[in-house]
Amino acid sequence: MRVTVLVTVLVLVLGLGGVLLWQHSYDLNEQSVTINHGGHLLHGVLATPTTGTRHGLVVHLHGDGPVDATHEGGYRPIWEANAKAGYATLSWHKPGVANAPGNWLDQSMTDRAEEAVAAIAWARARPDIDGDRIGLWGASQAGWVLPKVVARTPVRFVLAVSPAINWLQQGRFHLLAGNPTEAQLTRSDTTRRLLATQASFDDYTRAMGGETHGMTPDRWRFITKNHTADATPDLPALRGVPVLLTLAGHDRNVDTADTERGYRTALAEGGALQVKHYPDAAHSLVKDTIERSDLKLTLTALFAPRALFATGFLDDQQQFLRDLG
Template identity: 70%
Template sequence: MYPKINPRRRGLRIAVWSLVTALVVAAGPVGVVLWQHSYAMDERRVSIRHGGHTLNGVLAIPKDNHKHHGLVVYVHGDGPVDATHDDGYKPLWEANAKAGYASLSWDKPGVAGAPGNWLGQSMDDRADEAAAAIAWARARPDIDGDRIGLWGASQAGWVLPKVAAKAPVSFVIAVSPAINWLQQGRYNLLAQLRADGASPGLTQAAIARSDTTRRLLERHATFEEYVKSMGGDVDGMTADRWGFISKNHTADATQDLRALRGVPVLLALAGHDINVDTADTERIYREVLDAGGALTAKRYPDATHSFLKQSIEQSDLKTTLTALFAPRSLFADGFLDGQRQFLKDLDRGSSATP
């Protein structure tokens, strides 16, 4: 005879197994998230002294047991960006690590507790910052000083060549970099209006507002004058932001790009970029750099300005879920592999040189 099962014990057993099942189901997605956000590199917090203050940075080192690594120094685009770009840089750092390269990035001034205010910086200030970071890295025994290069996106287009003029670099990865501040601003305005389906009237009003802003910048108007000219409708503009734009609106990378002649440059261009006129960028890069034969231009048809897949960026839900469960898949097809291959080819080229 089989023993009788106590109803209360049977109920407890069912409750326990139900709880276990629920935990397993819940742990599955959590495990996937943890696994997907585990990258093949070691991240270390570092401090870099520059201009009397400290840059709060992150150094990501490959897990390959080598004593010396090349280094990719990151130059941010616009906005209050922290060292990891809210972890968005990590898939790129991992691609670098797979090629045997470390990655270095730092919080912009005033971001994540860092001292200062990034809106008080000129493009030259930002270049000085990056040059100081390169000097710091060259003094480290785990970094190969002959294999240090730059990575920069968007607004960094005005910074990268300035850095190269201050500190020798072995390569540059330029991701949809801008050329001329005012021209790119007008391109972005018109592209955004088209994307939004703006009416002719709204388009003309936006252009008129932009023209007024340009005239104010040309005569070095104060923020108070800007507010008055706009009838109090500042559309999110702050005094600090106005100061930043006033300081940098004449930026143009065309002449500065000459500092990159002979330096291997990977120019990555997005197919759905409404921020930067990529055709104009490619034209200028080719005019200035093609003669040296060191420019590689690659277009990514499915990429937006942020180099996410357009199909993902168009949906907040898709962006969130992909960032959680498959962060490497956020990026345009071939973008991560392209950078990894570029770095590997650099090393092959240098080792093949007599």
């Protein structure tokens, strides 16, 4: 009896292990790359299709936070969709993440754009990349970076995923979406007044009665540097460029109506804008029902990572790239 139980357990373990390996086996090739950007090194990953010798390229621009090149593996289903459309993908660790040099909290949105421009120049010099078919994929905070990149170097397309328009308005929307207390609203108002005067972190700490509420000196410096970000004056750079704007039905981070209005207004003349809405999606384009449950999120990420994303999201991005050729 004991032997039978042990054998059954072993079979289950081996079976689950096989499922994990199969689900996390993607139809693409990955290689580590290093890009020189003005004396600074970007450490990243180039993921290429398994067939063909010369490919278009999707350059990934991250949202907020200490994100590594693969977003802890979460990007790979997107990369696979790109590869099926004949496109490679380039992504890199944010400075200070995964042993990459630097500190991403030292960066402005302009710094991040210049970083991307350097990465595109590096890619155009490669014989396996078609320099005329290089475009951008950017999520959330990257919404302030995408048009800055396009203003600096030609790109074939832009995939904008849950981008925001105005930093302060986006922050307020996110706060209100969480049903804040009066104390939280007061802290937000105080923070905005401090930012307007370029106050120091010590000023912030004093104004908060000695409580930092999770704020750090690095994060305060980052916010001080970027809180005036507004994509509105930069968005016209996208005119004439095919843009796929992806918006989530359960976005609690970004006011999607404001974003759509901003893109449509800026690109009304000479624009090639497509807008896709995903009613079942959260801000990250993961299904909202999955994102709200830690258990569902963990199990889906382990056993069905492609199923994390909103219905149609991967297929639509793949089709967008196929239509570009």
